[in-house]
Amino acid sequence: xxxxxxxxxxxxxxxxxxxxxxxxxxxxxxxxxxxxxxxxxxxxxxxxxxxxxxxxxxxxxxxxxxxxxxxxxxxxxxxxxxxxxxxxxxxxxxxxxxxxxxxxxxxxxxxxxxxxxxxxxxxxxxxxxxxxxxxxxxxx
Amino acid sequence: xxxxxxxxxxxxxxxxxxxxxxxxxxxxxxxxxxxxxxxxxxxxxxxxxxxxxxxxxxxxxxxxxxxxxxxxxxxxxxxxxxxxxxxxxxxxxxxxxxxxxxxxxxxxxxxxxxxxxxxxxxxxxxxxxxxxxxxxxxxxxxxxxxxxxxxxxxxxxxxxxxxxxxxxxxxxxxxxxxxxxxxxxxxxxxxxxxxxxxxxxxxxxxxxxxxxxxxxxxxxxxxxxxxxxxxxxxxxxxxxxxxxxxxxxxxxxxxxxxxxxxxxxxxxxxxxxxxxxxxxxxxxxxxxxxxxxxxxxxxxxxxxxxxxxxxxxxxxxxxxxxxxxxxxxxxxxxxxxxxxxxxxxxxxxxxxxxxxxxxxxxxxxxxxxxxxxxxxxxxxxxxxxx
Numbered sequence: 001x002x003x004x005x006x007x008x009x010x011x012x013x014x015x016x017x018x019x020x021x022x023x024x025x026x027x028x029x030x031x032x033x034x035x036x037x038x039x040x041x042x043x044x045x046x047x048x049x050x051x052x053x054x055x056x057x058x059x060x061x062x063x064x065x066x067x068x069x070x071x072x073x074x075x076x077x078x079x080x081x082x083x084x085x086x087x088x089x090x091x092x093x094x095x096x097x098x099x100x101x102x103x104x105x106x107x108x109x110x111x112x113x114x115x116x117x118x119x120x121x122x123x124x125x126x127x128x129x130x131x132x133x134x135x136x137x138x139x140x
Numbered sequence: 141x142x143x144x145x146x147x148x149x150x151x152x153x154x155x156x157x158x159x160x161x162x163x164x165x166x167x168x169x170x171x172x173x174x175x176x177x178x179x180x181x182x183x184x185x186x187x188x189x190x191x192x193x194x195x196x197x198x199x200x201x202x203x204x205x206x207x208x209x210x211x212x213x214x215x216x217x218x219x220x221x222x223x224x225x226x227x228x229x230x231x232x233x234x235x236x237x238x239x240x241x242x243x244x245x246x247x248x249x250x251x252x253x254x255x256x257x258x259x260x261x262x263x264x265x266x267x268x269x270x271x272x273x274x275x276x277x278x279x280x281x282x283x284x285x286x287x288x289x290x291x292x293x294x295x296x297x298x299x300x301x302x303x304x305x306x307x308x309x310x311x312x313x314x315x316x317x318x319x320x321x322x323x324x325x326x327x328x329x330x331x332x333x334x335x336x337x338x339x340x341x342x343x344x345x346x347x348x349x350x351x352x353x354x355x356x357x358x359x360x361x362x363x364x365x366x367x368x369x370x371x372x373x374x375x376x377x378x379x380x381x382x383x384x385x386x387x388x389x390x391x392x393x394x395x396x397x398x399x400x401x402x403x404x405x406x407x408x409x410x411x412x413x414x415x416x417x418x419x420x421x422x423x424x425x426x427x428x429x430x431x432x433x434x435x436x437x438x439x440x441x442x443x444x445x446x447x448x449x450x451x452x453x454x455x456x457x458x459x460x461x462x463x464x465x466x467x468x469x470x471x472x473x474x475x476x477x478x479x480x481x482x483x484x485x486x487x488x489x490x491x492x493x494x495x496x497x498x499x500x501x502x503x504x505x506x507x508x509x510x511x512x513x514x515x516x517x518x519x520x521x522x523x524x525x526x
Contacts, residue, residue, distance in 0.1 A: 019305030057294050114301035118312045
Protein backbone atom coordinates (compact mmCIF):
# COMPACT_ATOMS: atom_id res chain seq x y z
CA UNK A 1 0.00 0.00 0.00
CA UNK A 2 2.69 2.40 1.07
CA UNK A 3 4.58 3.02 -2.15
CA UNK A 4 8.30 3.53 -2.07
CA UNK A 5 9.29 7.19 -1.74
CA UNK A 6 11.85 8.56 -4.16
CA UNK A 7 14.50 10.94 -2.89
CA UNK A 8 16.99 13.01 -4.85
CA UNK A 9 20.33 13.89 -3.29
CA UNK A 10 22.49 16.68 -4.71
CA UNK A 11 25.97 16.70 -3.21
CA UNK A 12 29.43 16.84 -4.78
CA UNK A 13 31.14 14.54 -2.26
CA UNK A 14 30.70 10.91 -3.42
CA UNK A 15 31.87 9.46 -0.11
CA UNK A 16 29.44 11.52 1.87
CA UNK A 17 26.69 10.59 -0.59
CA UNK A 18 27.51 6.89 -0.12
CA UNK A 19 27.16 7.28 3.64
CA UNK A 20 23.78 8.99 3.41
CA UNK A 21 22.50 6.75 0.62
CA UNK A 22 23.20 3.60 2.62
CA UNK A 23 21.16 4.89 5.55
CA UNK A 24 18.21 5.88 3.38
CA UNK A 25 18.22 2.74 1.25
CA UNK A 26 18.38 0.72 4.44
CA UNK A 27 15.08 2.36 5.35
CA UNK A 28 13.59 1.39 1.96
CA UNK A 29 13.81 4.76 0.20
CA UNK A 30 14.82 4.95 -3.44
CA UNK A 31 17.70 7.41 -3.71
CA UNK A 32 18.82 9.13 -6.92
CA UNK A 33 22.00 11.17 -6.85
CA UNK A 34 23.32 14.16 -8.76
CA UNK A 35 26.88 15.20 -8.07
CA UNK A 36 26.58 18.80 -9.20
CA UNK A 37 23.90 21.51 -9.11
CA UNK A 38 23.41 21.49 -12.89
CA UNK A 39 22.66 17.77 -13.17
CA UNK A 40 20.66 18.13 -10.00
CA UNK A 41 18.36 20.77 -11.41
CA UNK A 42 17.83 18.75 -14.57
CA UNK A 43 16.94 15.69 -12.53
CA UNK A 44 14.51 17.79 -10.51
CA UNK A 45 12.74 18.98 -13.63
CA UNK A 46 12.59 15.72 -15.56
CA UNK A 47 11.61 13.58 -12.64
CA UNK A 48 10.60 15.51 -9.51
CA UNK A 49 11.34 13.49 -6.35
CA UNK A 50 9.26 13.27 -3.18
CA UNK A 51 12.06 14.98 -1.27
CA UNK A 52 15.32 16.73 -2.05
CA UNK A 53 18.48 16.36 0.02
CA UNK A 54 20.66 19.32 -0.81
CA UNK A 55 24.25 20.23 -0.02
CA UNK A 56 25.02 23.94 0.23
CA UNK A 57 28.72 24.24 -0.44
CA UNK A 58 29.22 22.85 -3.91
CA UNK A 59 31.39 24.01 -6.75
CA UNK A 60 32.56 27.57 -6.42
CA UNK A 61 31.02 28.58 -3.15
CA UNK A 62 27.44 28.20 -2.14
CA UNK A 63 25.95 26.89 -5.37
CA UNK A 64 23.45 24.87 -3.37
CA UNK A 65 21.90 28.14 -2.29
CA UNK A 66 21.41 29.29 -5.89
CA UNK A 67 19.68 26.04 -6.62
CA UNK A 68 17.42 26.37 -3.58
CA UNK A 69 16.48 29.89 -4.67
CA UNK A 70 15.72 28.70 -8.20
CA UNK A 71 13.58 25.98 -6.73
CA UNK A 72 11.57 28.41 -4.68
CA UNK A 73 10.64 30.39 -7.77
CA UNK A 74 9.43 27.36 -9.71
CA UNK A 75 5.66 26.91 -9.17
CA UNK A 76 5.83 23.14 -9.51
CA UNK A 77 9.14 22.37 -7.80
CA UNK A 78 8.51 24.64 -4.84
CA UNK A 79 6.20 22.00 -3.36
CA UNK A 80 9.08 19.53 -2.96
CA UNK A 81 10.32 19.34 0.62
CA UNK A 82 14.01 20.19 0.92
CA UNK A 83 16.37 18.90 3.56
CA UNK A 84 19.59 20.84 3.58
CA UNK A 85 22.64 18.95 4.76
CA UNK A 86 25.59 21.18 5.42
CA UNK A 87 28.92 21.11 7.17
CA UNK A 88 29.03 24.82 7.67
CA UNK A 89 26.38 25.92 10.09
CA UNK A 90 28.54 28.67 11.50
CA UNK A 91 29.02 30.20 8.11
CA UNK A 92 25.38 30.36 7.22
CA UNK A 93 25.00 33.79 8.76
CA UNK A 94 27.90 34.93 6.58
CA UNK A 95 26.30 33.52 3.47
CA UNK A 96 22.98 35.12 4.16
CA UNK A 97 23.73 38.49 5.63
CA UNK A 98 20.98 39.69 7.89
CA UNK A 99 19.19 36.36 8.02
CA UNK A 100 19.00 34.21 11.09
CA UNK A 101 21.25 31.16 11.44
CA UNK A 102 18.53 28.88 10.21
CA UNK A 103 17.49 30.25 6.85
CA UNK A 104 14.35 28.87 5.29
CA UNK A 105 14.82 28.84 1.56
CA UNK A 106 11.54 27.18 0.84
CA UNK A 107 8.64 26.96 3.24
CA UNK A 108 9.19 23.29 3.99
CA UNK A 109 12.91 22.99 4.35
CA UNK A 110 14.98 21.79 7.25
CA UNK A 111 18.69 22.02 7.93
CA UNK A 112 20.91 19.34 9.42
CA UNK A 113 24.63 19.33 9.94
CA UNK A 114 27.20 16.98 8.48
CA UNK A 115 27.79 14.35 9.67
CA UNK A 116 24.27 13.35 10.64
CA UNK A 117 23.29 10.52 12.98
CA UNK A 118 21.38 7.86 10.99
CA UNK A 119 18.26 7.85 13.16
CA UNK A 120 18.14 11.63 13.23
CA UNK A 121 18.33 11.73 9.45
CA UNK A 122 15.55 9.16 9.06
CA UNK A 123 13.34 11.06 11.51
CA UNK A 124 13.78 14.33 9.63
CA UNK A 125 13.16 12.73 6.25
CA UNK A 126 9.99 10.99 7.31
CA UNK A 127 8.71 14.10 9.10
CA UNK A 128 9.23 16.21 5.97
CA UNK A 129 7.57 13.59 3.76
CA UNK A 130 4.58 13.37 6.09
CA UNK A 131 4.21 17.13 6.22
CA UNK A 132 4.30 17.27 2.42
CA UNK A 133 1.72 14.49 2.22
CA UNK A 134 -0.63 16.37 4.54
CA UNK A 135 -0.33 19.56 2.54
CA UNK A 136 -1.16 17.62 -0.59
CA UNK A 137 -4.29 16.10 0.98
CA UNK A 138 -5.45 19.49 2.16
CA UNK A 139 -5.05 21.17 -1.18
CA UNK A 140 -6.75 18.34 -3.08
CA UNK B 141 43.02 55.25 -1.90
CA UNK B 142 44.59 54.20 -5.20
CA UNK B 143 47.15 51.60 -5.87
CA UNK B 144 50.16 52.97 -7.64
CA UNK B 145 50.68 50.70 -10.58
CA UNK B 146 53.86 50.51 -12.60
CA UNK B 147 54.13 53.04 -15.36
CA UNK B 148 51.74 55.43 -13.67
CA UNK B 149 53.48 58.69 -13.00
CA UNK B 150 53.34 60.19 -9.55
CA UNK B 151 51.46 63.40 -8.94
CA UNK B 152 53.02 66.22 -7.00
CA UNK B 153 51.18 69.26 -5.69
CA UNK B 154 52.99 72.36 -4.48
CA UNK B 155 51.15 74.90 -2.33
CA UNK B 156 53.12 78.12 -1.87
CA UNK B 157 52.25 81.81 -2.13
CA UNK B 158 55.58 82.73 -3.73
CA UNK B 159 55.40 82.42 -7.46
CA UNK B 160 59.15 82.08 -7.69
CA UNK B 161 59.06 78.91 -5.57
CA UNK B 162 56.32 77.40 -7.73
CA UNK B 163 58.16 78.25 -10.90
CA UNK B 164 61.52 76.98 -9.75
CA UNK B 165 60.04 73.72 -8.50
CA UNK B 166 58.35 73.23 -11.85
CA UNK B 167 61.62 73.97 -13.60
CA UNK B 168 63.57 71.54 -11.46
CA UNK B 169 61.16 68.68 -12.11
CA UNK B 170 60.81 69.53 -15.79
CA UNK B 171 61.55 66.54 -17.95
CA UNK B 172 61.10 64.00 -15.14
CA UNK B 173 58.25 61.56 -15.12
CA UNK B 174 56.04 63.43 -12.66
CA UNK B 175 52.75 65.22 -13.05
CA UNK B 176 52.71 68.53 -11.28
CA UNK B 177 50.12 70.99 -10.06
CA UNK B 178 50.53 74.21 -8.11
CA UNK B 179 48.36 76.38 -5.88
CA UNK B 180 49.12 79.76 -4.37
CA UNK B 181 47.11 79.36 -1.16
CA UNK B 182 45.71 76.71 1.17
CA UNK B 183 42.12 76.94 0.05
CA UNK B 184 43.04 76.48 -3.58
CA UNK B 185 45.49 73.75 -2.67
CA UNK B 186 42.88 71.71 -0.77
CA UNK B 187 40.57 71.92 -3.76
CA UNK B 188 43.37 70.47 -5.90
CA UNK B 189 43.99 67.71 -3.34
CA UNK B 190 40.47 66.50 -4.14
CA UNK B 191 40.60 67.00 -7.90
CA UNK B 192 44.21 66.23 -8.75
CA UNK B 193 44.64 63.47 -6.14
CA UNK B 194 48.33 64.02 -5.52
CA UNK B 195 50.74 61.45 -4.06
CA UNK B 196 52.99 64.09 -2.54
CA UNK B 197 52.15 67.61 -1.41
CA UNK B 198 54.61 70.39 -0.57
CA UNK B 199 53.04 72.97 1.72
CA UNK B 200 54.51 76.32 2.59
CA UNK B 201 54.13 76.91 6.31
CA UNK B 202 53.75 80.67 6.08
CA UNK B 203 51.08 81.76 3.64
CA UNK B 204 48.36 84.38 3.69
CA UNK B 205 44.97 82.86 4.46
CA UNK B 206 44.86 79.34 5.83
CA UNK B 207 48.06 78.52 7.78
CA UNK B 208 50.23 75.73 6.43
CA UNK B 209 49.75 73.55 9.51
CA UNK B 210 46.02 73.61 9.05
CA UNK B 211 46.38 72.74 5.38
CA UNK B 212 48.42 69.69 6.37
CA UNK B 213 45.80 68.62 8.90
CA UNK B 214 43.08 68.90 6.31
CA UNK B 215 45.02 66.98 3.67
CA UNK B 216 45.46 64.12 6.14
CA UNK B 217 41.76 64.20 6.91
CA UNK B 218 40.99 63.83 3.21
CA UNK B 219 43.47 60.99 2.71
CA UNK B 220 45.96 59.97 5.40
CA UNK B 221 48.04 58.13 2.82
CA UNK B 222 49.05 61.35 1.04
CA UNK B 223 52.61 62.27 1.96
CA UNK B 224 53.15 65.90 2.96
CA UNK B 225 56.38 67.88 3.11
CA UNK B 226 56.58 71.38 4.58
CA UNK B 227 58.43 74.21 2.97
CA UNK B 228 59.69 76.46 5.68
CA UNK B 229 60.93 79.90 4.86
CA UNK B 230 62.12 80.96 8.29
CA UNK B 231 64.41 77.96 8.43
CA UNK B 232 63.70 77.34 12.06
CA UNK B 233 63.81 73.76 13.07
CA UNK B 234 60.99 74.21 15.58
CA UNK B 235 58.32 75.05 13.00
CA UNK B 236 59.37 72.08 10.90
CA UNK B 237 59.27 69.83 13.96
CA UNK B 238 55.79 71.12 14.79
CA UNK B 239 54.63 70.23 11.31
CA UNK B 240 56.20 66.82 11.45
CA UNK B 241 54.51 66.16 14.77
CA UNK B 242 51.23 66.87 12.99
CA UNK B 243 51.97 64.26 10.35
CA UNK B 244 54.23 65.93 7.80
CA UNK B 245 56.85 63.49 6.56
CA UNK B 246 59.76 65.85 5.90
CA UNK B 247 60.69 69.51 5.51
CA UNK B 248 62.33 71.59 2.83
CA UNK B 249 64.13 74.70 4.10
CA UNK B 250 64.05 77.78 1.90
CA UNK B 251 66.20 78.56 0.02
CA UNK B 252 66.89 75.15 -1.45
CA UNK B 253 69.06 73.84 -4.25
CA UNK B 254 67.60 71.79 -7.13
CA UNK B 255 69.34 68.72 -5.75
CA UNK B 256 67.81 69.17 -2.31
CA UNK B 257 64.37 69.48 -3.83
CA UNK B 258 64.86 66.42 -6.06
CA UNK B 259 66.15 64.38 -3.13
CA UNK B 260 63.25 65.26 -0.85
CA UNK B 261 60.80 64.63 -3.67
CA UNK B 262 62.25 61.19 -4.27
CA UNK B 263 62.21 60.34 -0.58
CA UNK B 264 58.63 61.55 -0.24
CA UNK B 265 57.50 59.43 -3.18
CA UNK B 266 59.29 56.39 -1.82
CA UNK B 267 57.40 56.92 1.42
CA UNK B 268 54.15 57.20 -0.53
CA UNK B 269 54.89 53.96 -2.32
CA UNK B 270 55.51 52.20 0.99
CA UNK B 271 52.32 53.61 2.49
CA UNK B 272 50.27 52.36 -0.45
CA UNK B 273 51.95 48.98 -0.45
CA UNK B 274 51.41 48.56 3.27
CA UNK B 275 47.74 49.43 2.90
CA UNK B 276 47.35 46.96 0.04
CA UNK B 277 49.12 44.23 1.99
CA UNK B 278 47.04 44.87 5.07
CA UNK B 279 43.87 44.61 3.02
CA UNK B 280 45.09 41.41 1.40
CA UNK B 281 45.96 39.95 4.78
CA UNK B 282 42.52 40.78 6.08
CA UNK B 283 40.88 39.14 3.07
CA UNK B 284 43.10 36.11 3.38
CA UNK B 285 42.21 35.77 7.01
CA UNK B 286 38.50 35.94 6.30
CA UNK B 287 38.65 33.64 3.30
CA UNK B 288 41.03 31.28 4.98
CA UNK B 289 38.44 30.57 7.61
CA UNK B 290 35.82 29.76 5.01
CA UNK B 291 38.11 27.64 2.88
CA UNK B 292 39.69 25.73 5.74
CA UNK B 293 36.33 25.15 7.26
CA UNK B 294 35.04 23.52 4.11
CA UNK B 295 38.16 21.79 2.84
CA UNK B 296 39.04 20.19 6.16
CA UNK B 297 35.62 19.53 7.53
CA UNK B 298 34.07 18.05 4.40
CA UNK B 299 36.33 14.97 4.23
CA UNK B 300 35.99 14.43 7.97
CA UNK B 301 32.24 14.68 7.65
CA UNK B 302 32.26 12.07 4.89
CA UNK B 303 34.38 9.68 6.95
CA UNK B 304 32.26 10.17 10.03
CA UNK B 305 29.07 9.68 8.03
CA UNK B 306 30.30 6.32 6.80
CA UNK B 307 31.35 5.30 10.29
CA UNK B 308 27.82 6.02 11.44
CA UNK B 309 26.46 3.82 8.67
CA UNK B 310 28.92 1.01 9.32
CA UNK B 311 28.04 1.05 12.98
CA UNK B 312 24.34 0.82 12.19
CA UNK B 313 24.77 -1.81 9.49
CA UNK B 314 27.08 -3.97 11.57
CA UNK B 315 25.22 -3.64 14.83
CA UNK B 316 24.82 -7.08 16.32
CA UNK B 317 27.71 -8.48 14.30
CA UNK B 318 30.55 -6.73 16.07
CA UNK B 319 32.54 -8.00 19.00
CA UNK B 320 32.93 -5.73 22.02
CA UNK B 321 36.46 -4.98 20.94
CA UNK B 322 35.41 -4.04 17.41
CA UNK B 323 32.64 -1.84 18.79
CA UNK B 324 35.15 -0.11 21.03
CA UNK B 325 37.49 0.56 18.14
CA UNK B 326 34.66 1.96 16.04
CA UNK B 327 33.72 4.16 18.97
CA UNK B 328 37.33 5.37 19.19
CA UNK B 329 37.41 6.19 15.49
CA UNK B 330 34.29 8.28 15.84
CA UNK B 331 35.62 10.07 18.88
CA UNK B 332 38.97 10.82 17.24
CA UNK B 333 37.21 12.42 14.31
CA UNK B 334 34.95 14.41 16.60
CA UNK B 335 38.07 15.69 18.37
CA UNK B 336 39.60 16.65 15.06
CA UNK B 337 36.53 18.64 14.07
CA UNK B 338 36.65 20.42 17.41
CA UNK B 339 40.31 21.16 16.87
CA UNK B 340 39.58 22.71 13.49
CA UNK B 341 36.99 24.93 15.16
CA UNK B 342 39.52 26.05 17.76
CA UNK B 343 42.07 26.91 15.10
CA UNK B 344 39.51 28.75 13.09
CA UNK B 345 38.53 30.78 16.11
CA UNK B 346 42.14 31.65 16.81
CA UNK B 347 42.74 32.70 13.24
CA UNK B 348 39.54 34.25 12.03
CA UNK B 349 37.75 35.75 14.97
CA UNK B 350 38.57 39.30 15.74
CA UNK B 351 38.77 38.80 19.46
CA UNK B 352 38.19 42.48 20.21
CA UNK B 353 34.59 42.11 19.10
CA UNK B 354 33.68 40.10 22.19
CA UNK B 355 33.93 43.33 24.17
CA UNK B 356 30.63 44.37 22.64
CA UNK B 357 28.93 41.54 24.50
CA UNK B 358 30.32 42.32 27.95
CA UNK B 359 27.85 42.47 30.83
CA UNK B 360 27.94 41.99 34.58
CA UNK B 361 28.12 38.24 35.16
CA UNK B 362 28.51 35.67 37.89
CA UNK B 363 31.75 33.77 38.34
CA UNK B 364 29.99 30.86 40.03
CA UNK B 365 27.75 30.36 37.02
CA UNK B 366 30.58 30.31 34.47
CA UNK B 367 32.58 27.90 36.63
CA UNK B 368 29.62 25.59 36.99
CA UNK B 369 29.06 25.59 33.21
CA UNK B 370 32.70 24.84 32.53
CA UNK B 371 32.78 22.09 35.15
CA UNK B 372 29.72 20.43 33.57
CA UNK B 373 31.38 20.56 30.20
CA UNK B 374 34.62 18.89 31.26
CA UNK B 375 32.95 16.27 33.50
CA UNK B 376 32.71 13.56 30.78
CA UNK B 377 36.44 13.89 30.04
CA UNK B 378 37.20 13.62 33.78
CA UNK B 379 34.95 10.59 34.22
CA UNK B 380 36.64 8.87 31.30
CA UNK B 381 40.04 9.42 32.88
CA UNK B 382 38.85 8.61 36.41
CA UNK B 383 39.58 12.07 37.74
CA UNK B 384 37.48 13.93 40.28
CA UNK B 385 36.66 17.60 39.75
CA UNK B 386 36.40 19.50 43.03
CA UNK B 387 35.11 23.06 43.07
CA UNK B 388 35.54 25.37 46.03
CA UNK B 389 34.08 28.86 45.66
CA UNK B 390 34.02 31.70 48.14
CA UNK B 391 30.43 32.71 48.83
CA UNK B 392 29.42 35.30 47.93
CA UNK B 393 31.62 36.33 45.01
CA UNK B 394 31.30 39.73 43.38
CA UNK B 395 30.21 39.82 39.77
CA UNK B 396 32.71 40.52 37.02
CA UNK B 397 32.23 42.33 33.71
CA UNK B 398 32.64 40.10 30.68
CA UNK B 399 31.38 37.60 28.18
CA UNK B 400 30.31 34.32 29.72
CA UNK B 401 30.72 32.27 26.55
CA UNK B 402 34.38 33.03 25.95
CA UNK B 403 35.31 32.93 29.64
CA UNK B 404 33.68 29.51 29.87
CA UNK B 405 35.82 28.51 26.90
CA UNK B 406 38.94 29.57 28.82
CA UNK B 407 37.96 27.57 31.90
CA UNK B 408 37.01 24.54 29.80
CA UNK B 409 40.36 24.72 28.07
CA UNK B 410 42.32 24.99 31.32
CA UNK B 411 40.15 22.30 32.89
CA UNK B 412 40.62 19.92 30.00
CA UNK B 413 44.38 20.53 30.10
CA UNK B 414 44.43 19.77 33.82
CA UNK B 415 42.53 16.53 33.23
CA UNK B 416 44.63 15.63 30.22
CA UNK B 417 47.88 15.85 32.17
CA UNK B 418 46.57 14.27 35.39
CA UNK B 419 47.00 10.71 36.58
CA UNK B 420 43.98 8.44 37.00
CA UNK B 421 42.46 8.62 40.46
CA UNK B 422 43.66 12.17 41.15
CA UNK B 423 41.74 15.42 41.62
CA UNK B 424 41.46 18.65 39.67
CA UNK B 425 40.64 21.56 41.97
CA UNK B 426 38.81 24.66 40.75
CA UNK B 427 38.88 27.47 43.30
CA UNK B 428 37.59 31.03 43.25
CA UNK B 429 38.08 33.81 45.77
CA UNK B 430 38.33 37.58 45.97
CA UNK B 431 41.37 39.71 46.65
CA UNK B 432 42.22 43.35 45.95
CA UNK B 433 39.17 44.11 43.79
CA UNK B 434 39.82 41.02 41.68
CA UNK B 435 38.26 37.61 41.43
CA UNK B 436 40.90 34.89 41.31
CA UNK B 437 40.02 31.60 39.67
CA UNK B 438 42.59 28.86 39.99
CA UNK B 439 42.73 25.43 38.45
CA UNK B 440 45.12 23.00 40.08
CA UNK B 441 46.13 19.51 39.13
CA UNK B 442 48.61 17.08 40.60
CA UNK B 443 49.66 15.72 37.21
CA UNK B 444 52.80 15.68 35.14
CA UNK B 445 53.62 19.37 35.50
CA UNK B 446 55.51 21.66 33.13
CA UNK B 447 59.28 21.89 33.00
CA UNK B 448 61.10 25.08 33.91
CA UNK B 449 62.33 25.44 30.34
CA UNK B 450 58.82 25.21 28.90
CA UNK B 451 56.98 27.32 31.46
CA UNK B 452 57.85 30.80 30.11
CA UNK B 453 56.55 29.93 26.63
CA UNK B 454 53.31 28.08 27.28
CA UNK B 455 51.11 31.06 26.35
CA UNK B 456 52.79 31.53 22.97
CA UNK B 457 50.99 30.62 19.74
CA UNK B 458 51.66 27.06 18.63
CA UNK B 459 54.08 26.41 21.48
CA UNK B 460 54.08 22.80 22.63
CA UNK B 461 56.13 21.41 25.45
CA UNK B 462 59.03 19.24 24.33
CA UNK B 463 58.91 17.07 27.38
CA UNK B 464 55.55 15.41 27.07
CA UNK B 465 55.58 12.27 29.17
CA UNK B 466 52.04 10.97 29.06
CA UNK B 467 51.84 10.74 25.30
CA UNK B 468 49.21 13.46 25.41
CA UNK B 469 49.53 15.98 22.63
CA UNK B 470 48.34 19.51 22.40
CA UNK B 471 48.34 21.86 19.45
CA UNK B 472 49.67 24.89 21.21
CA UNK B 473 46.75 27.22 20.65
CA UNK B 474 44.47 26.69 23.62
CA UNK B 475 46.54 28.63 26.14
CA UNK B 476 47.41 31.37 23.66
CA UNK B 477 43.73 31.86 22.89
CA UNK B 478 42.82 31.68 26.59
CA UNK B 479 45.33 34.36 27.41
CA UNK B 480 43.98 36.60 24.67
CA UNK B 481 40.44 36.19 25.95
CA UNK B 482 41.43 36.92 29.57
CA UNK B 483 43.40 40.00 28.54
CA UNK B 484 40.44 41.37 26.60
CA UNK B 485 38.64 41.18 29.97
CA UNK B 486 41.39 43.37 31.51
CA UNK B 487 42.51 40.32 33.43
CA UNK B 488 45.66 38.26 33.54
CA UNK B 489 46.53 34.62 33.52
CA UNK B 490 49.57 32.97 35.05
CA UNK B 491 50.91 29.51 35.67
CA UNK B 492 53.00 27.83 38.32
CA UNK B 493 54.22 24.36 37.86
CA UNK B 494 56.71 21.80 38.95
CA UNK B 495 57.64 18.82 36.88
CA UNK B 496 56.17 15.69 38.39
CA UNK B 497 54.10 17.61 40.96
CA UNK B 498 51.41 19.32 38.90
CA UNK B 499 50.35 22.77 37.73
CA UNK B 500 48.23 25.67 38.90
CA UNK B 501 46.77 28.19 36.48
CA UNK B 502 45.40 31.40 37.96
CA UNK B 503 43.08 33.83 36.20
CA UNK B 504 42.63 37.30 37.71
CA UNK B 505 39.63 39.31 36.62
CA UNK B 506 38.64 42.77 37.91
CA UNK B 507 35.42 42.92 39.94
CA UNK B 508 32.55 44.68 38.22
CA UNK B 509 32.02 48.18 39.48
CA UNK B 510 29.64 50.79 38.20
CA UNK B 511 32.34 53.43 38.34
CA UNK B 512 34.89 51.65 36.23
CA UNK B 513 32.81 49.97 33.61
CA UNK B 514 30.92 51.66 30.83
CA UNK B 515 27.27 52.38 31.37
CA UNK B 516 24.74 53.30 28.72
CA UNK B 517 25.52 56.89 27.71
CA UNK B 518 23.58 59.52 29.63
CA UNK B 519 21.45 61.86 27.66
CA UNK B 520 23.25 65.03 26.77
CA UNK B 521 22.40 67.88 29.03
CA UNK B 522 20.31 70.47 27.33
CA UNK B 523 21.86 73.88 27.59
CA UNK B 524 19.29 76.61 27.18
CA UNK B 525 20.25 79.08 24.51
CA UNK B 526 20.77 82.62 25.76
